[in-house]
Amino acid sequence: xxxxxxxxxxxxxxxxxxxxxxxxxxxxxxxxxxxxxxxxxxxxxxxxxxxxxxxxxxxxxxxxxxxxxxxxxxxxxxxxxxxxxxxxxxxxxxxxxxxxxxxxxxxxxxxxxxxxxxxxxxxxxxxxxxxxxxxxxxxxxxxxxxxxxxxxxxxxxxxxxxxxxxxxxxxxxxxxxxxxxxxxxxxxxxxxxxxxxxxxxxxxxxxxxxxxxxxxxxxxxxxxxx
Numbered sequence: 603x604x605x606x607x608x609x610x611x612x613x614x615x616x617x618x619x620x621x622x623x624x625x626x627x628x629x630x631x632x633x634x635x636x637x638x639x640x641x642x643x644x645x646x647x648x649x650x651x652x653x654x655x656x657x658x659x660x661x662x663x664x665x666x667x668x669x670x671x672x673x674x675x676x677x678x679x680x681x682x683x684x685x686x687x688x689x690x691x692x693x694x695x696x697x698x699x700x701x702x703x704x705x706x707x708x709x710x711x712x713x714x715x716x717x718x719x720x721x722x723x724x725x726x727x728x729x730x731x732x733x734x735x736x737x738x739x740x741x742x743x744x745x746x747x748x749x750x751x752x753x754x755x756x757x758x759x760x761x762x763x764x765x766x767x768x769x770x771x772x773x774x775x776x777x778x779x780x781x782x783x784x785x786x787x788x789x790x791x792x793x794x795x796x797x798x799x800x801x802x803x804x805x806x807x808x809x810x811x812x813x814x815x816x817x818x819x820x821x822x823x824x825x826x827x828x
Contacts, residue, residue, distance in 0.1 A: 606630075607724040610653040611637035612644060614661045618687060622657060625713050632720060640665055649677045655723060656683045658703075663694065666701040669783070675702055682723050686716060692737040695730065697773060699738065704728040754814055758801050767794045772811050 609632055613619045619637050626632045635651040638644060640661055648656060656674065658666075662685055666672070674681055684705030685698050698706055705723045707716055708731055719729045730738065751772075755765035770780045777791045784791070795807065802810050 605724075606633050607655060607720065608633055608635045608651070608653040609655045609657060609720065610635055610648050610651060611657045612640065612648070612662065613637075613657070613659040613687075614639050615659060615687075618659060622686070622716070625716060626720070629717055629720075631724075632717075645670060645673050645677075648674060652678060654680070654682065655705075655720060656681060657720075658683060658685050659687045660685070660689070660694075663697055663701060664779070671702045684719060684723055684729075686711070690731065690733060692734060693774060695734045695737055696741055699730075699741075700773065706730045706734070751814065754817060760798060760801055764794055764798045764801070767791070767798050768810060768814060771795070771798075771807055772814070 609626060611619050611622050611634060613622070616639070619639075623634055623637055626634050635653050636647060638647055641647075644665070662670070662683075671683055674683075682705070683701075683703045684707065685703050686707040687709050688694065688698075688706055690708055695706055705719045705728065707719050707729075711719075722729050751765050751768050752762075755768060760768070766784070767780065770783060775783065777788050777795065780786070781788045781791045798810055799805065799807070802813050804810060804813055
């Protein structure tokens with residue numbers, strides 16, 4: 603007897619939720635056990651029904667930065683997360699992978715592709731568009747050559763908190779998102795970022811990441827203040 607995969611839909615757009623529910627209700631191997639918009643109690647609704655797969659829309663990345671996905675993984679170690687209705691953007695894709703997503707479906711995907719992704723993820727596979735797979739290979743290759751932020755930051759005199767800021771700036775998080783991630787005030791985050799800018803010797807947030815990437819790979823990037 604074929605195992606039925608339990609799916610929970612978490613999407614801000616009601617039309618998207620309803621469309622996905624209609625699609626999945628036609629699949630005998632899938633059972634939708636819940637659907638809702640994002641809220642502060644979303645994780646409680648999800649853990650209450652213990653799905654096998656969680657389907658998120660693009661808003662899921664914002665919530666995952668506030669630890670939604672990591673909180674759910676702690677409660678349900680076998681939970682697999684799939685993002686749907688996504689843009690063909692490398693940074694967004696890599697942010698999703700870092701957050702713990704194992705399925706990434708683009709906006710122009712067909713209903714058959716969505717269903718196929720769910721089946722594949724339920725079978726233990728990871729799925730991403732072929733057009734974005736190269737971004738994954740490049741990211742892994744860079745990581746293998748990377749100078750750890752801790753070592754780099756220590757050499758520049760960064761405190762442990764400031765090194766943590768660099769890690770989060772690499773994820774392109776805003777001050778508000780960093781504040782939520784670290785349970786700090788937005789002003790405290792601004793102060794830390796200002797100190798990092800001064801110690802690294804750049805004037806822009808992106809300059810911090812560029813400087814780190816240049817140093818770890820031994821490149822010759824020309825920075826704004828050079």
